[in-house]
Amino acid sequence: MSPVVTGMTALISSITFYPLRGSSIDIHPNARWQQNGITVAGGNGKGTGINQLSSPYGLYVDDDQTIYVADTSNHRIVEWKRGAKSGQVIAGGNGQGSGDHQLSSPRDVIVDKERDSIIISDNWNRRVVRWPRRNGTSGETIISNIDCVGLTMDENGSLYVVDNEKHELRRYRRGESQGIVIAGGNGSENHLNQLSSSHYIFVDRDHSVYVSEKDNHRVMKWMEGAKQGIVVAGDQGKGNGLTQLSYPQGVVVDQLGTVYVADGWNDRIMRWSKGATQGSVIVGGNGRGGQSNQLNVPIGLSFDRDGNLIVVDWGNHRVQKFNIESNK
Numbered sequence: 001m002s003p004v005v006t007g008m009t010a011l012i013s014s015i016t017f018y019p020l021r022g023s024s025i026d027i028h029p030n031a032r033w034q035q036n037g038i039t040v041a042g043g044n045g046k047g048t049g050i051n052q053l054s055s056p057y058g059l060y061v062d063d064d065q066t067i068y069v070a071d072t073s074n075h076r077i078v079e080w081k082r083g084a085k086s087g088q089v090i091a092g093g094n095g096q097g098s099g100d101h102q103l104s105s106p107r108d109v110i111v112d113k114e115r116d117s118i119i120i121s122d123n124w125n126r127r128v129v130r131w132p133r134r135n136g137t138s139g140e141t142i143i144s145n146i147d148c149v150g151l152t153m154d155e156n157g158s159l160y161v162v163d164n165e166k167h168e169l170r171r172y173r174r175g176e177s178q179g180i181v182i183a184g185g186n187g188s189e190n191h192l193n194q195l196s197s198s199h200y201i202f203v204d205r206d207h208s209v210y211v212s213e214k215d216n217h218r219v220m221k222w223m224e225g226a227k228q229g230i231v232v233a234g235d236q237g238k239g240n241g242l243t244q245l246s247y248p249q250g251v252v253v254d255q256l257g258t259v260y261v262a263d264g265w266n267d268r269i270m271r272w273s274k275g276a277t278q279g280s281v282i283v284g285g286n287g288r289g290g291q292s293n294q295l296n297v298p299i300g301l302s303f304d305r306d307g308n309l310i311v312v313d314w315g316n317h318r319v320q321k322f323n324i325e326s327n328k
Contacts, residue, residue, distance in 0.1 A: 019203055019204055019253075020110055020203075021152070021202060021250075021252050022202075022254065023303035025307045025327070026255055027254040027255070027258065027303075027327065028326075029256065029273055030326075030328065031307070032324075032325045033282055033308070033309050033324055034322055034324075035322075037283065037292050037293070037311070037320030038320065040082075041053060041056075041067050041069055041319035042056065043316070043317070045317065046317045048074055049086075051087070052317065053318060053319070054072070054074045054317060056069050056070060056071050056300065056312050057107045058107055058150065058200070058300045059300040059302055059310065060109050062111055064082065065305070066079060066082065067319060068111065068118060069087070069300075069312065070106045070109045070121070070300070072105050072107060074093070075092050075095065075096045075105065076092035077091035077092060077106060077109050077120060078090070090118065090131070091129075091131040091136060100138040101139075104122060104123070105124040107123045107149045108300075109121070112130070112157075114157065116132070116134065117130050117132055118131050118132075118133050119159065121150065122148070123149060126144070126146055126147060126148070127143060128146065128159075128161055130142050142159075143159075143172065146161065146165075147163055147166070148161050148162065148164075149164050149199045149200065151201070152201050158171050158172065158173045159171070160182075161179070162198050164199065167185070167187065167195045167198060168183065168184040168198075169184055169198060169211060182222065182224075183198075183209055183222040183229060184211075191228075192220075192230075192231075193227060193228040195211060195229075196214075196215040197213060197216070199249055200212045200249055200299075200301075202253050204257075206223070207224040208221055208222065208223045209221070210253055211229070212249055212250070212261060212262075214264070215247075216234075217237060217239075217244065217247065218234035218248070219232050219234060219272075233248070234248060234261075240266045241278075243277060245266070245270070246266045248261050248262065248263055249261075249262040249264045249300070249301070250262040250299055250300045250311075252301050256273075257274035258271060258273050259279075260301060261301070262301045263284075264297050265297065266285065267284050267287070267288045267294065267295040268283070268284035268298070269281070269283045269322075270282065283309060283311070284311075295311065295313050296316045298313055298314065299314045307327060308322065309322040309324070
C-alpha cells in the first residue's frame with residue numbers, strides 16, 4: 001500500500017463521527033443550560049413573512065450555526081443564518097401543493113453535505129424529497145408513498161425515515177428506493193417490538209436508532225439488527241412526573257448515551273442518563289407560555305457545535321437557543 005493511501009486511511013480512521021443533531025463536544029452528565037432562551041428564528045408571531053414562522057416542526061443546525069427549519073404551515077424550508085433577523089426560503093414557499101417546486105406540510109429537514117442538498121420530509125405529499133441547498137427551484141422525489149415524519153442520516157449516507165402510518169422505521173442505503181424495516185413494523189401497540197405514532201429519530205455512531213413514540217409516551221432504542229427496542233425514557237403512561245413523558249417529539253443522544261427529549265405537552269426538555277429510570281428537566285417546565293423561560297409544545301431538538309440547545313417552540317412559532325452554562 002502506498003504511503004499516500006496509508007496516510008488517507010489513518011486520517012479517515014481518526015475522524016470523529018458526530019451524528020446529525022448531536023454535539024461536537026462532550027456533554028457532561030451534570031451540564032446546565034441557561035433557563036432563558038434566545039430567539040434565533042421567528043418569534044414575530046405566526047405569519048408568512050420572512051421574519052416569521054408558522055407552526056414549525058423539525059430543524060437542522062449546521063456547523064456554522066445556520067439553522068434550517070421545517071416551516072410547516074407555510075409549506076417551506078427556511079434558512080436562518082447566525083444572528084439574522086429574518087430567514088431565507090430555500091425550498092417550497094410556492095403555496096401548498098404537490099408540484100416539484102412545492103411542499104405540503106413538511107415535518108423535518110436535514111442537510112446532506114456530501115451532495116450539498118437538503119432532504120425534506122414532505123408529509124402531506126407522502127414523499128421524501130431532495131432539494132439543492134443553494135439556488136434550488138425544485139426538488140426531486142427520492143421516496144414515495146410514505147407517511148414520513150422524522151428523518152436522519154448516518155455517516156455512510158444511509159437515510160432513516162419514520163413511516164407514521166405503518167408504525168415503522170426504514171433505512172435506505174444510498175441508491176435504494178424501498179429500504180428495509182429496522183424498527184417496528186409489528187402494529188401500533190406498546191409492546192417492545194412495536195412503535196406507535198413514531199415521530200422523530202436519532203442514529204448514533206453504532207447505528208443504534210432512538211425513536212420517540214408520541215402515543216406511547218416513550219423513547220425507544222433499537223440496536224442495529226435488534227428485533228425489539230429498549231425503553232430509554234418514559235413508558236410510564238402519559239403524565240408530567242419525572243418518570244413520564246407526554247407526547248414526546250424531538251430526540252438527541254450525546255456521546256455518553258444520555259438521551260435528551262422534547263417532552264411536547266409538558267412544555268419542557270428532559271435529560272435521561274444512560275440506564276436511568278427517571279429524567280430531569282433541563283429547560284422549560286415553567287408552564288406553557290411565550291416568555292423566554294417557557295415553551296409551548298417543543299418539537300424539534302438539536303445541539304449546536306458548542307453544546308447549546310436549539311429547540312423548535314411550535315406553539316410560539318419560534319426557535320429558541322438555550323446557551324450551555326456549565327459543562328461540568
